[in-house]
Amino acid sequence: MHIDPFLAPFAGHNIAVVASxxxxxxxxxxxxxxxxxxxxxxLERLKVSVGAAQPPSLPExxxxxxxxxxxxxxxVQITPVNISxxxxxxxxxxxxxxCSNPRCRYTELSTKTVSEWRK
Numbered sequence: 001m002h003i004d005p006f007l008a009p010f011a012g013h014n015i016a017v018v019a020s021x022x023x024x025x026x027x028x029x030x031x032x033x034x035x036x037x038x039x040x041x042x043l044e045r046l047k048v049s050v051g052a053a054q055p056p057s058l059p060e061x062x063x064x065x066x067x068x069x070x071x072x073x074x075x076v077q078i079t080p081v082n083i084s085x086x087x088x089x090x091x092x093x094x095x096x097x098x099c100s101n102p103r104c105r106y107t108e109l110s111t112k113t114v115s116e117w118r119k
Contacts, residue, residue: 043072046103067117069099071106078117081109 007015025035069076077098081087089096094113099106110117 046101047073067097069101069104069106072099072101072104074099074101074104076100076106078110078114080114 007018010018021035025031030038067076067078068074077100079087079096079098081089081093081096082091089109091109092111093109095110095117097106097108097110
């Protein structure tokens, strides 16, 4: 199956979000530059409003200092996967990277272990 290069970076459910954003841009008559500016401003406001309200994360799950979400910039949590039936995601994945921002919740899988993330 051929994947359009524009959509290749997005998982299936995110393509629906991309389509919704494109429809909203058309409806409001804004271009990509203005959309990016609006997103940057919104994410900056989220950092300020959510920063003080962040619940403490468990030490064994917390990412090392300096690891932040590529979407919103707030800290991420690193959790082990494929260690039980409940955490089984298949493949060679060892950890899940999850944004601590409840409004963002960026998630990705990694082949690094929790120990490797701590180094």
